Amino acid sequence: MSQQPTGQQRDGVAIVYCEGSFDNAYGKTAHGLIRFTRRYDVAAVIDSHLAGRDAGEVLDGTPNGIPIVADLTQGLAAGDAVGSPPTHLVIGLATDGGTIDEPGLAVVRAALDAGLNVDSGLHDFLSERADLAELAFANGGRIRDVRMPPPRAQLHFYSGKIREVDSIVVAVLGTDSAVGKRTTAWRLVESLEAQGTGAEMIGTGQTAWMQGSRYGILLDSLVNDFVAGELEHAVWSAWKETGADYLVVEGQGSLMHPAYPGGFEILAACRPDAVILQHAPARTAYDGFPDAPLHPVETQIEAIELISGRPVVAITLNHEGLDSDEVERWKQRLRESTDLPVFDVLLEGAEGLADAVGNAERFGRGA
Amino acid sequence: MSQQPTGQQRDGVAIVYCEGSFDNAYGKTAHGLIRFTRRYDVAAVIDSHLAGRDAGEVLDGTPNGIPIVADLTQGLAAGDAVGSPPTHLVIGLATDGGTIDEPGLAVVRAALDAGLNVDSGLHDFLSERADLAELAFANGGRIRDVRMPPPRAQLHFYSGKIREVDSIVVAVLGTDSAVGKRTTAWRLVESLEAQGTGAEMIGTGQTAWMQGSRYGILLDSLVNDFVAGELEHAVWSAWKETGADYLVVEGQGSLMHPAYPGGFEILAACRPDAVILQHAPARTAYDGFPDAPLHPVETQIEAIELISGRPVVAITLNHEGLDSDEVERWKQRLRESTDLPVFDVLLEGAEGLADAVGNAERFGRGA
Numbered sequence: 001m002s003q004q005p006t007g008q009q010r011d012g013v014a015i016v017y018c019e020g021s022f023d024n025a026y027g028k029t030a031h032g033l034i035r036f037t038r039r040y041d042v043a044a045v046i047d048s049h050l051a052g053r054d055a056g057e058v059l060d061g062t063p064n065g066i067p068i069v070a071d072l073t074q075g076l077a078a079g080d081a082v083g084s085p086p087t088h089l090v091i092g093l094a095t096d097g098g099t100i101d102e103p104g105l106a107v108v109r110a111a112l113d114a115g116l117n118v119d120s121g122l123h124d125f126l127s128e129r130a131d132l133a134e135l136a137f138a139n140g141g142r143i144r145d146v147r148m149p150p151p152r153a154q155l156h157f158y159s160g161k162i163r164e165v166d167s168i169v170v171a172v173l174g175t176d177s178a179v180g181k182r183t184t185a186w187r188l189v190e191s192l193e194a195q196g197t198g199a200e201m202i203g204t205g206q207t208a209w210m211q212g213s214r215y216g217i218l219l220d221s222l223v224n225d226f227v228a229g230e231l232e233h234a235v236w237s238a239w240k241e242t243g244a245d246y247l248v249v250e251g252q253g254s255l256m257h258p259a260y261p262g263g264f265e266i267l268a269a270c271r272p273d274a275v276i277l278q279h280a281p282a283r284t285a286y287d288g289f290p291d292a293p294l295h296p297v298e299t300q301i302e303a304i305e306l307i308s309g310r311p312v313v314a315i316t317l318n319h320e321g322l323d324s325d326e327v328e329r330w331k332q333r334l335r336e337s338t339d340l341p342v343f344d345v346l347l348e349g350a351e352g353l354a355d356a357v358g359n360a361e362r363f364g365r366g367a
Numbered sequence: 368m369s370q371q372p373t374g375q376q377r378d379g380v381a382i383v384y385c386e387g388s389f390d391n392a393y394g395k396t397a398h399g400l401i402r403f404t405r406r407y408d409v410a411a412v413i414d415s416h417l418a419g420r421d422a423g424e425v426l427d428g429t430p431n432g433i434p435i436v437a438d439l440t441q442g443l444a445a446g447d448a449v450g451s452p453p454t455h456l457v458i459g460l461a462t463d464g465g466t467i468d469e470p471g472l473a474v475v476r477a478a479l480d481a482g483l484n485v486d487s488g489l490h491d492f493l494s495e496r497a498d499l500a501e502l503a504f505a506n507g508g509r510i511r512d513v514r515m516p517p518p519r520a521q522l523h524f525y526s527g528k529i530r531e532v533d534s535i536v537v538a539v540l541g542t543d544s545a546v547g548k549r550t551t552a553w554r555l556v557e558s559l560e561a562q563g564t565g566a567e568m569i570g571t572g573q574t575a576w577m578q579g580s581r582y583g584i585l586l587d588s589l590v591n592d593f594v595a596g597e598l599e600h601a602v603w604s605a606w607k608e609t610g611a612d613y614l615v616v617e618g619q620g621s622l623m624h625p626a627y628p629g630g631f632e633i634l635a636a637c638r639p640d641a642v643i644l645q646h647a648p649a650r651t652a653y654d655g656f657p658d659a660p661l662h663p664v665e666t667q668i669e670a671i672e673l674i675s676g677r678p679v680v681a682i683t684l685n686h687e688g689l690d691s692d693e694v695e696r697w698k699q700r701l702r703e704s705t706d707l708p709v710f711d712v713l714l715e716g717a718e719g720l721a722d723a724v725g726n727a728e729r730f731g732r733g734a
Contacts, residue, residue, distance in 0.1 A: 123519070152490070158626035160656060224594060225587040228626050256674055259525035259595050261635040268628040289527060299673070306670050307623055 008212060012087030012117070014040035015075035017107055021093055022047040022068060023058060029121055029207055030092025034059055034066060036186060038212025043079035043086050044069045046107070072110050090210065091120040098123025108132060115139045121146040121206035146206045147221040155222075156229040162271050165239040165247075170357055171272035172316075173251040175279040175300050177260045177287045180318040180346075181251045182208055184278050187350035188357065189248050195354055198244035202234050204252050204266070214238075219252045219262070228269040235270050246357070251278075255303055258292045267308035274313040274357060275304055281330040282321030298337055314356045317344045375579060379454030379484070381407035382442035384474055388460055389414040389435060390425060396488055396574055397459025401426055401433060403553060405579025410446035410453050411436045413474070439477050457577065458487040465490025475499060482506045488513040488573035513573045514588045522589075523596040529638050532606040532614075537724055538639035539683075540618040542646040542667050544627045544654045547685040547713075548618045549575055551645050554717035555724065556615050562721055565611035569601050571619050571633070581605075586619050586629070595636040602637050613724070618645075622670050625659045634675035641680040641724060642671055648697040649688030665704055681723045684711045 014037075018030040022045055033042055034055045045055045048070040056064025069075045072089070079086040089111035091100065100108070100122055108118055108126060112135040120126050120143070127133055127143040136143050149155070172185040185201060185208075192199035203213030205220065215238035217230045231249075238247050249270050253262025266272070279297050286292040295303075301312045315334050319327045324347075331342040343353045381404075385397035389412055400409055401422045412422045415437040423431025436442045439456070446453040456478035458467065467475070467489055475485055475493060479502040487493050487510070494500055494510040503510050516522070539552040552568060552575075559566035570580030572587065582605035584597045598616075605614050616637050620629025633639070646664050653659040662670075668679045682701055686694045691714075698709040710720045 160625070160658065163658070220590070220592040222591055223587070224589055224591055227591060228628065255631070256635065258527070258635050258638075261595065261631045264622070264628045264631050268623065268625050271625075291527065291530070303670070303673050306666070306673060 008038045008214070010041055011039050011119075012041075013043050013079050013084045014088045014090045014119075015043055015072065015079070015086045015111075015116075016045045016090050016092040017104065018045055018047045018092040019104065019107070020047060020049060022050055022055070026093055026095055029094050029210065031059055032182075032207040033090065033092060033210055034064065036183075036211055039210060040088060040090065040212075041084055042066050043082070043084055044075040045092065046071060046075055072107050072114070076114065086116060088117045088119055091118070091122055091126075094121065100124060100126075105132075109135060112136050112139055112141050112143075115141055117142045117144070119144045119146060119210070121210065123147060146209050147218055149218070149221055149223065155226045156233040157226065158228040158232050158269055161236050162232045162269065165236055165271075167239045167244055167247045168274070168357075169235060169247045169249065169270055169272045170274050170276060171249045171251060171263075171266050171270060172276045172278060173263045173266070173304060174254050175277060175297055176283055176294060177253050177257055177262075179254075179278050179280050179283075179287070180316075181278045182211075184276065184316045184345050184350070184353075185248045185250045186211065187345045188276070188353055189246075191350035191354035192246050192248075192358075194351075195358070197246060197354075197358070198242065199246040199248060200238045200242050200244040202238060202247055202249040202270070204231075204250045208250050213250075215247075216250070219265070227265045231265055231269040254286070255300060255307070256295050257286050258289055259286075263304070264307060267304065267310070272308070272310055275308070275310055276314050276316055276353070276357070277301060277304070277312050278316045278318060279334075280318035280320055281326075281334075297334065301338060301340075312338075312340065314353055315340050315342045316353065317342060319344055319347065375405045375581070377408055378406050378486075379408075380410050380446050380451045381455045381457045381486075382410055382439065382446070382453045382478075382483075383412045383457050383459040384471065385412055385414045385459040386471065386474070387414060387416060389417055389422070393460055393462060396461050396577065398426055399549075399574040400457065400459060400577055401431065403550075403578055406577055407455060407457065407579075408451055409433050410449070410451055411442040412459065413438060413442055439474055439481070443481065453483060455484045455486055458485070458489060458493075461488065467491060467493075472499075476502060479503050479506055479508050479510075482508055484509045484511070486511045486513060486577070488577065490514060513576050514585055516585070516588055516590065522593040523600040524593065525595040525599050525636055528603050529599045529636065532603055532638075534606045534611055534614045535641070535724075536602060536614045536616065536637055536639045537641050537643060538616045538618060538630075538633050538637060539643045539645060540630045540633070540671060541621050542644060542664055543650055543661060544620050544624055544629075546621075546645050546647050546650075546654070547683075548645045549578075551643065551683045551712050551717070551720075552615045552617045553578065554712045555643070555720055556613075558717035558721035559613050559615075559725075561718075562725070564613060564721075564725070565609065566613040566615060567605045567609050567611040569605060569614055569616040569637070571598075571617045575617050580617075582614075583617070586632075594632045598632055598636040621653070622667060622674070623662050624653050625656055626653075630671070631674065634671070634677070639675070639677055642675070642677055643681050643683055643720070643724070644668060644671070644679050645683045645685060646701075647685035647687055648693075648701075664701065668705060668707075679705075679707065681720055682707050682709045683720060684709060686711055686714065 051070035203216030253260030388394040418437035422433040570583030620627030
């Protein structure tokens with residue numbers, strides 16, 4: 001097990017199913033789980049093509065002690081071998097149609113037969129399949145479809161109760177989609193915790209949930225009517241129940257992205273005290289839309305501040321496509337053009353970022 | 368019947384059910400239908416408290432020949448009397464919970480029994496009630512739940528095909544929610560048509576659908592994942608199928624509204640050539656949120672233009688709370704502060720607005 005220390009209780013020990021895709025983009029949910037999760041201890045990854053290798057070594061070049069195995073039987077054995085009998089099969093595949101193929105379903109059935117719980121972020125809800133629901137019931141397991149919205153009666157309309165929240169709310173937005181907002185948000189939470197400051201992650205996507213965010217919503221799978229109210233309720237609940245000093249909200253999409261315009265609901269409904277802006281300087285067009293040129297980071301800061309009336313207090317870099325000299329040059333350049341601190345949290349950690357956010361006077365709140 | 372002339376084929380003759388609420392805000396769907404619809408000829412409104420009066424007279428002080436009746440039987444008779452036997456019962460009530468009470472359900476049953484179709488914009492889907500579905504089937508009627516999203520397999524992700532559209536796309540956004548965007552959009556469509564220009568309404572809410580928009584989405588009831596793609600597909604389909612010179616998109620919410628932040632998806636996915644901004648000068652706070660001061664119209668224009676890169680080309684006024692002198696003073700004041708033409712389309716018609724939009728060179732498109 002190679003998990004970060006945290007006081008948060010785990011849901012259990014997970015086998016991550018990622019057959020055929022641990023080394024490609026369809027495995028992104030598995031990748032998130034392998035790199036970081038507070039929800040599970042990860043016992044093994046299933047991908048027969050890479051069986052026998054170390055998951056961390058395949059993913060990031062650094063072994064992390066999580067074995068890739070060929071099938072469920074080997075996965076169960078891997079957990080048992082280290083004294084952590086697996087309790088959950090977690091679907092680590094994100095397919096284009098959001099469905100799972102017949103061989104995958106067979107593994108789900110076998111896992112339920114073995115008494116495991118099954119967690120899935122697929123669009124195709126496993127708990128709605130009668131055969132799987134029956135198997136789970138018969139064996140005392142539970143199927144959680146992470147993308148399934150709460151029943152309508154449990155959803156909240158925006159009420160304005162966000163004004164009661166006296167935690168410092170920080171939103172991590174991005175200049176693009178898939179730019180590293182979630183990772184930066186987690187690193188900030190960890191650094192605040194390491195400084196002895198109470199901090200809670202407010203997740204807005206399924207990967208954050210699978211990584212253990214205790215508060216949040218699944219923005220993509222909510223009916224639009226309820227987005228503002230559910231965001232408000234998540235932040236308010238985290239404040240009410242934990243009293244954490246800091247609430248860090250994971251952004252989704254990007255303000256001016258043609259296909260994934262996002263962040264404005266977060267600015268409106270979560271009323272952040274400060275905004276961190278994640279940016280990948282090497283990108284020239286929006287993710288997935290090469291004909292849509294990325295708006296300059298300075299313009300995006302202007303838009304965020306104009307819309308929300310709240311300040312961007314730091315820029316965090318995604319260094320994809322940049323060597324370390326280029327990262328330094330970009331940091332310098334962005335510091336000059338924006339007068340903001342600039343961090344690469346993957347290279348340097350998030351302590352500096354936590355300090356920047358902790359300097360609360362700069363955005364008009366008592367420290 | 369008091370309907371605007373249009374070449375659009377009607378769905379049929381409607382009886383609008385609005386028991387107990389035709390003279391209050393819960394009757395807003397009925398009010399929209401009474402003032403304007405291309406989808407139905409309206410034969411009568413059911414509200415026993417106001418039975419015997421003229422719907423237009425009650426609503427706007429000007430009789431429009433649509434009788435308010437006490438019950439369904441009288442509604443059917445009213446249509447028959449003028450040679451237009453009713454074909455549809457339309458639920459004109461928008462209740463807080465989106466449900467209908469038992470007396471209302473009894474009217475729905477009676478309407479289905481009489482062979483009528485039933486159209487409803489309630490959250491509580493009538494077609495999912497087995498008894499009503501059976502009644503409809505037995506009597507050859509159809510229940511349409513307007514808010515029911517299309518099946519997932521029929522939904523579209525954003526693809527970028529919006530770039531093919533060479534109609535002029537005009538978005539009618541607002542400085543607030545419930546400020547008159549839809550009415551201005553319809554008036555613009557009508558004025559363009561009156562000038563011999565092809566124009567199509569792209570509706571984004573249930574009332575626009577009930578008023579006869581042939582293209583559009585129900586933004587509120589869509590899962591967030593598909594909002595951009597469905598907006599793009601609606602505009603693209605209207606262009607592809609009608610080749611209309613102008614496509615007028617109804618806005619929803621407002622850019623900086625705390626509970627109903629809207630317009631972003633429209634700016635991103637519909638790529639309007641020009642934006643019209645509807646504004647109620649007498650409002651000082653956002654609709655429903657007295658503690659949230661309205662952003663100045665000048666700031667909102669700046670935000671729209673910054674986010675979208677497209678120009679606001681006209682301001683249209685909602686004159687609620689203003690006398691005619693005040694309207695004139697506001698027009699003058701806003702003309703000076705924004706350098707834009709300002710119209711009150713309810714008072715002066717939309718010809719001037721159509722001219723302003725038709726002056727396409729100003730926003731960089733050939734006329």
